Amino acid sequence: MTTHDFTEAQVKSVLSRIPYAKLIGVKPLLMGHELTLVMPYSQTVIGNPVLPALHGGAVSAFMELAAILQLTLQCGYSKLPKPVGVNIDYLRRGKPMDTYARALVAREGKRVANVRVRAWQESFNEPISLLHGHFMAPRKDG
């Protein structure tokens, strides 16, 4: 079941099932049918206070979260999908400012799904990080 028609309430309901999302302060931004996640700037996500730079791990986790959220909503999963393997490229230093992420389901298979995620700050065309990976589709209930 693929749908791009989901509400903010549905997004928030999935987010509430992921306690980790609260740790990095993730918020949804729904524009039409396009879901963008925001990781607002906070000290919590800083990895190098001298540069300063966001922690690569926080950016990765944020992108993984975007993938899981997009898959769950778009594919209508009742349970959360699990990551199998992900690749992350770090293209630019994460500046101390808000970070955005948007996920694209490249293929929705019966057992696995392939997802690509882009994280950016000042401009969508200048991503700070890119993720691609496979996630296990949860088994259907019953």
Place this chain on the structure above:
Amino acid sequence: MTDSPKFDIEERRKKLWTIAPMFTEGTPHGVALGLKFVAVDIGRATISLPYNAKLIGDAETRVMFGGAVTALLDQACGLAALSALDKLDALATLDLRIDYMRAATPGETIIAEAHCYKATRDIAFVRAIAHDGDSEDPVASAQAIFMQIKSGSNDYEADRIKASENIAAAGGGMARE
């Protein structure tokens, strides 16, 4: 590398043990996650992440979020890379690959062991595994590449001291909210 005349090996070990705890536990995100420094040697690093309810990725299963394991592996790989490179300067992760072999057992501390198997002048190639007690039964594995970058200063220790001052100035426990 061991017979490089550029540095004294015992001196380097001592220096690593001085900076590694702060490198691991002293960053705001490290504090937020609860990362714990375990050990460091030239080209090797071990870091742990105790189980915590705020790190849960699925309220139903209470399994730790995959992204938290990713952050732990990234940090362990970074420390292993740092310890293998000539200069103790700031590092940038170029890329990271994570394989999730199984769900971490809820309640268990995750341990990441990283090994920098090759370091050129400014690039470090690192492998790591994450497990919850038995390294023969890993939770995840990682492969990463790091590059040394020029921070404002070349004096790493001065940077770290400045970093810890910044952390203290920002309230230290800012991650606990």
